Amino acid sequence: MTAPLIAILLAVQFDTTPRPVMAVGQTVLINVFVNRVDAWAFQQDWARTGTRAWSRNLRMGWEWDEDAFPTNMFAHPYHGALYFNSGRANGLDYFRSVPLAFFGSWSWENFGETYRPSLNDWFMTSFGGITLGEVFHRVGATIRDNRAGGMTRFLREVAALPVDPIGGLNRLIRGEWTARGANPPEHDPKDFVLRLGAGARFARRFSRDQNVMTTGTFLLDLLYGDQVGQPYTGPFDVFNVRLVLTDYGGLNALRASGRLFGANLNNPHGRNRHMLAINQRYDFYKNPAQSVGGQSVEIGINSRWPIGSKGYAIRTAVFGDGVLLGAIDAPGTGLGERNYDFGPGVGARWEFALERHGARFLRVFSQLEYIHAVSGASADHLVDFGGIEAAFPIARGLGLAASSTVFGRTSRYSDGRPRDQRDYPEARLMLIWWKIGFGQ
Amino acid sequence: MKHALALMTLVLLCPRPALPQHLPTPERHRRGLWGEFGFGPGYVRIACSGCTDVVGTTGGTSYLRIGGVISRNVVIGFELFSLLDNAFGFTPQDSAGATAETGTAAIIILWYPGRHGLYFKGGVGAAFGQFSIPADSGSGGTVVADTSTGGGMGLTFGVGWDIAISRKFALTANAASFVTALGDVVTGNRHVDDVIASMYNISIGLTIR
Numbered sequence: 342m343t344a345p346l347i348a349i350l351l352a353v354q355f356d357t358t359p360r361p362v363m364a365v366g367q368t369v370l371i372n373v374f375v376n377r378v379d380a381w382a383f384q385q386d387w388a389r390t391g392t393r394a395w396s397r398n399l400r401m402g403w404e405w406d407e408d409a410f411p412t413n414m415f416a417h418p419y420h421g422a423l424y425f426n427s428g429r430a431n432g433l434d435y436f437r438s439v440p441l442a443f444f445g446s447w448s449w450e451n452f453g454e455t456y457r458p459s460l461n462d463w464f465m466t467s468f469g470g471i472t473l474g475e476v477f478h479r480v481g482a483t484i485r486d487n488r489a490g491g492m493t494r495f496l497r498e499v500a501a502l503p504v505d506p507i508g509g510l511n512r513l514i515r516g517e518w519t520a521r522g523a524n525p526p527e528h529d530p531k532d533f534v535l536r537l538g539a540g541a542r543f544a545r546r547f548s549r550d551q552n553v554m555t556t557g558t559f560l561l562d563l564l565y566g567d568q569v570g571q572p573y574t575g576p577f578d579v580f581n582v583r584l585v586l587t588d589y590g591g592l593n594a595l596r597a598s599g600r601l602f603g604a605n606l607n608n609p610h611g612r613n614r615h616m617l618a619i620n621q622r623y624d625f626y627k628n629p630a631q632s633v634g635g636q637s638v639e640i641g642i643n644s645r646w647p648i649g650s651k652g653y654a655i656r657t658a659v660f661g662d663g664v665l666l667g668a669i670d671a672p673g674t675g676l677g678e679r680n681y682d683f684g685p686g687v688g689a690r691w692e693f694a695l696e697r698h699g700a701r702f703l704r705v706f707s708q709l710e711y712i713h714a715v716s717g718a719s720a721d722h723l724v725d726f727g728g729i730e731a732a733f734p735i736a737r738g739l740g741l742a743a744s745s746t747v748f749g750r751t752s753r754y755s756d757g758r759p760r761d762q763r764d765y766p767e768a769r770l771m772l773i774w775w776k777i778g779f780g781q
Numbered sequence: 782m783k784h785a786l787a788l789m790t791l792v793l794l795c796p797r798p799a800l801p802q803h804l805p806t807p808e809r810h811r812r813g814l815w816g817e818f819g820f821g822p823g824y825v826r827i828a829c830s831g832c833t834d835v836v837g838t839t840g841g842t843s844y845l846r847i848g849g850v851i852s853r854n855v856v857i858g859f860e861l862f863s864l865l866d867n868a869f870g871f872t873p874q875d876s877a878g879a880t881a882e883t884g885t886a887a888i889i890i891l892w893y894p895g896r897h898g899l900y901f902k903g904g905v906g907a908a909f910g911q912f913s914i915p916a917d918s919g920s921g922g923t924v925v926a927d928t929s930t931g932g933g934m935g936l937t938f939g940v941g942w943d944i945a946i947s948r949k950f951a952l953t954a955n956a957a958s959f960v961t962a963l964g965d966v967v968t969g970n971r972h973v974d975d976v977i978a979s980m981y982n983i984s985i986g987l988t989i990r
Contacts, residue, residue, distance in 0.1 A: 401835050402826050403960060403977045436855075436892075440903070443938070460962060460977055464936075665905055666934060676830055676975065684964070685907070685934035715933035715964035716830070716975040 356515075357525075359432040367427035367507065368445040375420075376453045387455045394455045405716040406459035407679040414469075414625050414634040414668055415592060417462055421446055421470015422477050423507050429478045430511040435576040442470040461683050461716065464666040468636035472623040475577040476597045479565060481505030482527040485512075490521060532567040533778045534700050536560065538742055540771030542587055544628065554629075556589040558769055560742075566600075567699060567779070568643040569614040569656075573603030576621075595625040598639075606642065615644045622662065626726075630765040631748050632681055633724055635667030635712075637688070656701070658692040667712045671752040672761050674718040682717030686710055688724075699779030704730045719755040724748075732773060742773045810893045810900070810943060811856050811990040817846040817953055819986020823864045825883060829966075830975035840866025840881075842982040844955075846889070860889045860904060862937070862959060864980050883910040883978045885935035885959050898943035898951070908935035908961030910978060912968055931963030931976055943988060951988040957981070 379388035406413070424445030428438030446466035450458035481501040489497060498518045502509040512518055542558035566579030580599035587593045598620045606615040618641060625634040641660030648654055663685070670681035688710035694701040707727035714720045728746030735741060749764035823842035828835045841864070848858020863884035887906030893899065910931040939957025946952055959980040966973045 402828055402979045404828055405830055405975050405977075440901075443903070460960065463960075683962075685962075713932070713964070715931075715962040719965045 357432045359434075359437070361428075361431070361433060361437070364428040364431040364433055364438070364441055365444070367431070367511075368424050368441050369448070371423050371427065371507075372445065372449045372453050375449075388453070390452060390455055395452050398451045398458055401457050403460040403463070404457045405461055405676055405679075405683065406456070407675075407677040408459075408462075409679075410627060410632045410634075410668065410670065410681055411592065413461060413465055414627075414632075415595065417446075417466040418469025418473050418623060420449075421466035421468075422474035423470075424466075425470045425474030426478050426505055426507040429474065430505075430508040435475055438474070439471055442467045442474065446470070461666065461668075464636065468621075468665055469623050472597050472599060472621050472636070475599055476580055476582055477504040478508060479527045479530075479577060479580070480563070480582075481508050482525050483530065483565075485524075486528070487517070487520070487522045487524045490519075494519070530565045531778070532564075532570060532699060534562070534564040534775065535777075536562040536700075536742075536773050536775040538562075538771035538773035540742075540769060542767060542769045544765070544767035554589070556587045558588075558593070558771065559586040560584070560769075560771060560773070564699065568600070568603075568618065568658075569616045569645040572605070572609065573600065573616075576601050579603070579618075590627065590629065592625070593628060596623065598622040601638070613644070613646050615642055617641075618643055618660075620660070624667075626748070628748070628765060628767070630763060631750060632670040633668065633710075633750070635686075635710075636665045637662045637667075638665065639663075639690075641690075652698040654696050656692070656694040656696055658690070660691075661687070661689045662710075663687055664710060664712060667710065669712055669722045669724065669750065671718070671720065671722060671750065673754070673758060674714070674720060674752070676717050679717070682712070682714035682720060682722065684712045684714040684716070684722075686712035686722075698777055700732075700775060700777050701730075702732045702734075706730075718752075721753050721755075723751045723753075725750075738774055738776065740773050740775070742769070742771045744769045810854075810898065811848075811850055811891075811988070813850065815848055815850075815856065815858075815988065815990040817844075817858075817986050817988040819844055819953065819955065819984045821955070821982050821984025823980055823982035825864050825866060825881070826979045827881075828977045828979070829973045832973075838866050840864050842980070842984060844984065844986070848889070848891075851890075854893045856891045856893075858889050858891065860885070860887050860906075860937070862887070862957075862980075862982075864959075864982065880913045881910065883961060883963070883980060884908070885937060885961055887935060887937055889937065891941075898945065900941050900943070902937065902939040902941060902955075902957060904937045906935055906937075908933050908959075908963060908978075910961065910963040910966070910976065912966055927968040929966045929968045931966045933962040933964050935959055935961035943990075949989060951990060953986040953988045955982070955984045955986060957984075 376388050379385040421442050425438050425442040428441040446463050450463055481504050484501040485497050538560035540558055542556050544554050561584040563582045568579050571579060577599035583596045585594040600618050601621050602619040604617045606617055620639045622637040622639055639660040639662035644657045646655045667686050668681050668683050674682040690708035692706040695703040710724045712722045726748050730744040732740050732742045745768045747764055747766045752761045820843050824839050826835050826837040844862040846858045846860045848856055850856050865882045885906055885908045887904040889902055889904030891900045891902050913928040937957055937959045939955055941953055941955040943951040943953050961978045963976040963978060966976050
């Protein structure tokens with residue numbers, strides 16, 4: 342009886358009252374801080390804004406910028422996650438934090454730089470910031486543990502800082518780095534699969550090339566929640582993240598997809614399960630031959646068919662999507678110094694997997710996306726990405742993973758240039774470690 | 782027993798908000814399937830890559846919305862919005878007689894923060910634009926227009942107020958902005974790159990709810 346009583350008393354210290362004024366204030370503060378650091382510490386001329394620049398930006402309105410692919414497609418969404426999480430860290434829920442991402446990005450574009458506001462930045466920072474922000478917020482809450490103490494507690498708080506710095510700073514100011522109490526619901530996703538892997542990546546710049554380039558690779562896979570096992574409780578109650586790093590080019594892939602809405606399509610207590618899902622998706626792929634990414638919303642069905650009674654099952658997913666704004670490189674694309682196009686599009690993907698207790702040990706997948714360029718070349722791009730992945734256990738929590746994927750792109754130009762096609766095959770061999778909390 | 786007494790004391794000492802005897806049931810702003818249409822003046826500003834300046838002009842706007850209810854404070858809908866102007870040009874020197882129609886087809890969310898009719902709107906979807914500029918005379922002496930269409934994506938944000946005139950109908954005042962990316966537009970021998978049309982409008986509409 343004593344323990345629950347203490348928990349009730351201590352939980353009071355973790356005030357979850359929504360503080361919208363504080364959230365908006367922190368969003369503005371982020372912009373002021375970043376602008377002043379760029380102006381004072383890095384002596385950037387573009388950061389020396391004032392009423393003249395603000396007036397011109399508001400009068401002239403939106404344009405497309407020429408920033409590098411990683412800047413537009415990763416750094417800006419990460420920046421947007423800071424805005425979004427100023428809301429989440431101040432007790433606002435997902436939907437009430439969404440306007441902060443748009444407001445923070447809009448105000449930065451108009452008042453934070455001397456450059457004209459960039460429409461692609463507004464899209465990528467806002468939509469990407471929402472997706473990554475909610476993922477970071479939940480991952481941060483999972484890393485932190487309000488019941489822990491001492492050095493373990495401190496290290497957990499520090500480890501969560503890179504993914505959710507705004508949440509961490511708010512907790513530090515409120516004295517929540519040391520206070521003990523109940524954890525928020527997002528701390529424990531109940532079902533999860535975490536995989537970390539390291540190994541070698543073999544790639545050719547094109548299929549016809551003879552030289553195979555071998556580099557090191559690192560993989561992080563997180564399945565947070567069960568797409569078919571968990572009833573829908575709120576945005577991003579279920580999400581997955583894949584991060585791939587290589588020692589050739591750094592960030593190779595980052596993909597995050599979170600459930601915005603879900604509904605049972607059959608008896609939730611039945612053996613086979615089918616769930617309708619609407620997901621919000623963030624994609625970033627960059628390799629020596631291809632750069633593609635974007636912000637999407639997809640709708641489809643996740644299914645699970647159990648096999649026998651030892652936890653084996655078949656999982657399938659069939660989804661169609663709308664690309665709100667995508668980016669892709671191809672010969673002759675881009676604008677000025679930018680070597681890739683922006684545009685909306687549509688697509689579809691399917692996946693077939695064999696799993697045991699939620700961990701996929703064989704996965705076959707394919708994805709097709711069409712992007713119509715609205716900035717850059719007068720072009721339409723077709724992207725296909727497919728492959729097979731397999732994992733073989735060699736000890737408890739350890740295994741070998743092998744994968745083979747092909748990334749293809751076909752571009753058609755309306756100005757008479759010939760159609761361009763390229764593909765990029767690669768294979769990976771990794772030692773993986775996994776931790777599974779599934780069906781418990 | 783000692784712990785149970787401590788818990789009871791804690792529960793009794795905790796301040797509880799005084800609950801009114803008869804809580805009023807908040808009115809739903811819109812129920813079930815709802816629809817709305819309206820008109821009003823607008824302003825469009827066109828920018829493009831490589832253009833040294835932007836051009837802007839006024840025009841008439843119209844919109845049609847249809848949707849459903851997500852919760853007591855949030856409704857979702859599909860919105861068609863269009864702005865038509867008859868004095869359009871990519872540069873201030875463009876001749877009169879040019880026309881442009883730009884618009885969006887978007888999924889929108891209306892959020893009513895309180896019990897009053899005030900709402901905030903946000904949406905994203907597809908955008909379209911059709912531009913006609915008078916060119917050479919045709920064989921019959923008629924003016925032939927170079928017409929080009931563009932398509933892309935758009936964002937919309939706005940604010941509005943439902944003024945109830947009956948349980949089923951409301952007059953709705955709107956102020957909104959629309960940002961649309963339309964891609965390249967080719968009229969005659971002119972190629973205009975990466976057109977962005979930003980539109981602003983105020984309107985009055987009729988809502989069936």
